[in-house]
Amino acid sequence: MIGGLGVELIFRSRPKRPSGFPRDVTTKATLLPSGQALEIHDKTTRAKIGGDPAAWIQIRDGEGVPLTDQVYVGRLGRGPCLMDPPFTCLVSAETYVSPVGISAPAEADLTLTGEMTFDRGLSLRVVLRRREGPLWWGRRPDAILDFEIVTAGHMVHFPAQPIWTGESVGTLRSLIFLDGEGDPIGNEHLLKPTVALQ
Numbered sequence: 001m002i003g004g005l006g007v008e009l010i011f012r013s014r015p016k017r018p019s020g021f022p023r024d025v026t027t028k029a030t031l032l033p034s035g036q037a038l039e040i041h042d043k044t045t046r047a048k049i050g051g052d053p054a055a056w057i058q059i060r061d062g063e064g065v066p067l068t069d070q071v072y073v074g075r076l077g078r079g080p081c082l083m084d085p086p087f088t089c090l091v092s093a094e095t096y097v098s099p100v101g102i103s104a105p106a107e108a109d110l111t112l113t114g115e116m117t118f119d120r121g122l123s124l125r126v127v128l129r130r131r132e133g134p135l136w137w138g139r140r141p142d143a144i145l146d147f148e149i150v151t152a153g154h155m156v157h158f159p160a161q162p163i164w165t166g167e168s169v170g171t172l173r174s175l176i177f178l179d180g181e182g183d184p185i186g187n188e189h190l191l192k193p194t195v196a197l198q
Helices: none
Strands: 005-012 024-032 053-060 070-074 093-100 110-118 122-130 143-150 154-165 169-178 184-189
Touching: 005 093, 005 110, 005 184, 024 110, 024 154, 093 169
Parallel strands: none
Antiparallel strands: 005 024, 005 169, 053 070, 053 122, 093 110, 110 154, 122 143, 169 184
């Protein structure tokens, strides 16, 4: 599950009166809703270790750096086991703002699209130990299996969505990315001057 990603667009407004001062006006949009799932294809392998093994799993990035602690799954052969260990990983996000309806009435003032890229990917490590003898859970692993679950460079595209800016909004000045709770991620990104919305 993805924790969610949003963006806040910051405009420099036009004063309504000649003597007025410009001010910043913001609007927020959701790029990826919180709880969206990534589809991971089935991965299978064979490991001959016998002895009624138990398993631990660990989420890692594509370079093998651990992102979670090892999580005990239990004995194999008991069917699917639901787990949800939270973790963070390095991604790059880009968004594109396209002017729509600058000179004529339209359904929206702007269109927002973009994508998020997993820079290092994600992998899953499975550790197996035979359930034999005292303190078997502390022994050296009998087998270690690594599965690639998200390739480095994998992209998740943001669906195009309209942005309504309202009246007396001028030039799009900057934007900042937001997490699923609406809190800022990183720094504000200043944008090159754009066409002012009329």
